Ligand SMILES: Nc1ncnc2c1ncn2[C@@H]1O[C@H](COP(=O)(O)OP(=O)(O)OP(=O)(O)O)[C@@H](O)[C@H]1O
C-alpha cells in the first residue's frame with residue numbers, strides 16, 4: 001500500500017489528525033457574511049495572490065477552463081510557494097486560521113481571505129499541495145450543501161497519501177507538473193458563479209477580463225491592484241499570458257513614450273516624499289508618498305494631453321505593503337474648478353500596522369472605514385490632505401506652468417460659464433471695497449475666498465465673504481434657496497447671501513418663499529437683487545460692465561438652455 005512508504009512520523013500525524021473546519025476565532029460570523037465584501041473575480045483572485053506572496057512564491061499561474069461539472073468555468077491557480085501539509089491545508093478552510101508567522105509585514109494575516117474568496121466566487125473549492133519533503137495533501141469545501149454540522153464530511157474533507165489520488169478531481173491532479181519535485185499549491189475554484197463573470201462569457205473573454213489593464217471605469221483589475229510589485233515580487237500569468245502593470249506611472253504610448261510625469265524627481269530619484277501623520281491614537285506614523293500626473297493619449301491622432309479639460313480628476317490611493325487597498329476613490333478636495341490638477345494621482349504608502357489597526361474589513365481591506373476612525377474630530381481624509389497640501393499645491397502650480405497650453409487654459413474655460421463671470425466680478429467688487437477700507441492684501445486672502453469648501457467631501461460655494469457664504473445666480477429661483485439651505489446645513493451656520501444678477505421671475509412669489517424658508521428654518525438669507533439699480537447702485541454698475549463677445553455668447557447659450 002502507498003502508506004507503507006510513509007515515514008512513521010507522517011503516519012502518526014495522519015492518524016492523529018482531526019479535520020475540523022468549524023468556525024472558531026470569528027465566532028458566529030458565517031462564510032456568507034465574510035464573502036459579501038468580495039464582488040469581483042479579481043478581488044477574489046487577489047486573496048489567492050496575497051497568500052502566494054506570503055508563502056514565498058513568485059509565480060501565480062492562473063488557468064481558466066470550461067467546467068466539467070457545469071456549463072460554467074473553473075479557475076485554477078498554481079503557485080511555487082512553500083506548499084502545504086495537513087496543518088496548513090486546514091488553515092485554508094478554517095475561518096480565522098492563519099499561519100502564526102503572519103502579521104503586519106505580510107499581505108494577509110486575518111485568516112479569512114481565501115475562504116471568503118472561494119465562497120464568493122465558486123460552488124466548490126478544492127486545493128492540493130505539497131511542501132518540500134512532504135506528501136501530497138488535498139481538501140475541498142462544497143458551498144452548495146447547506147450544512148447544519150460543520151463536521152459533515154460531504155461538505156468538507158481532507159485527504160492525504162493514496163486517498164489524494166482517489167478523491168481529488170482529475171483536472172486538478174493533471175496540473176501537478178512533476179509529481180516528485182512539485183512543491184507548492186494548486187487551487188481550484190469550481191463552477192464560477194454567474195455574477196462574477198460578464199454576460200455570455202467564454203474562456204477567451206474571461207481570460208481577457210483578468211488580463212485587463214485599469215480602465216477609467218474599472219479599478220478592480222489585478223494589473224492595477226498589484227501595479228507596484230507586479231513582475232518584481234510576483235509574476236502572474238493567465239492561460240499562459242503575462243499580466244503587466246497598469247495605471248498611472250505604468251503606461252506609455254505605442255512607441256514607448258511614458259504617459260505620466262512623476263514630480264519631485266529632482267529631490268529623490270523616485271520622487272519619494274516622506275511625511276509624518278499623527279494617528280487617532282496620537283502616535284506618529286511615517287508615510288511615503290509619490291505624486292504622478294497621468295497623461296491622456298488619443299490613439300486616433302497620436303496626441304498626448306497632459307492636463308485634462310475635466311475638473312477635479314485628482315485622486316489619492318492608499319497602499320499597504322506595495323498593494324493598492326483603496327477600493328473607493330479618495331478625491332482631492334478643495335481644488336474644484338482647477339483644470340491644472342489634471343489626473344493627479346497620489347500614492348500614499350501607509351504603515352501596514354496603521355491600516356490593520358484602523359480598518360475594520362478583512363477581506364477586501366477597504367479603507368473607507370479609515371475616515372471614521374478615532375475620536376469624533378479625527379477626520380483621516382482631511383488630516384491626510386492637509387499634510388499633503390503643500391506638495392499638492394506645488395504639483396498643480398507645476399502643471400500650470402509646464403503643462404497648460406493656451407487652448408486648455410483654466411481661465412478661458414471659466415469665462416465660458418456665466419456664473420463664473422459674475423462670481424469673478426463680485427469677487428473683484430468685494431476685494432476693492434475691502435482694499436478701500438484699508439484691509440491689506442494678505443489679510444484679504446482669508447476674508448474673501450473663491451470656491452470655498454468644507455471638509456473632505458464638502459461641496460464648494462462660490463464665495464465666502466468674511467465668513468458668510470455667498471451664492472451667485474444669473475437668475476435666482478426657489479432651487480437657489482434650497483441650495484443656500486444646503487450650504488448652511490453643511491457649514492453649520494444660519495446666515496448666507498444670495499445674489500441674483502437678473503431679477504427672479506415673479507419676484508413677489510420668490511420673496512414670499514424666501515421669507516417662509518427663513519422663518520421655517522430659522523435662518524437669514526440676505527438676498528441681493530443686482531437688477532435693482534436704485535438699491536444696489538455700485539454693485540449694479542460693477543456687475544453690468546460690458547461683456548466680452550465670448551462671455552456674451554456663453555450667457556446667451558445659458559439662457560437658451562434654461563428656457
Ligand atoms: N497558496 C498557499 N500556499 C500555502 N499555504 C497557503 C496558501 N494559501 C493559503 N495558505 C494557508 O492558509 C492560511 C489562510 O489563508 P487566508 O487567506 O484565509 O488567511 P490569511 O492569508 O492568513 O489572512 P487574510 O484573511 O488577511 O488573507 C494562510 O495563513 C496559509 O497558512
Ligand SMILES: [Mg+2]
Pocket residue numbers: 047050051107108109111112113114
Ligand atoms: Mg490571505
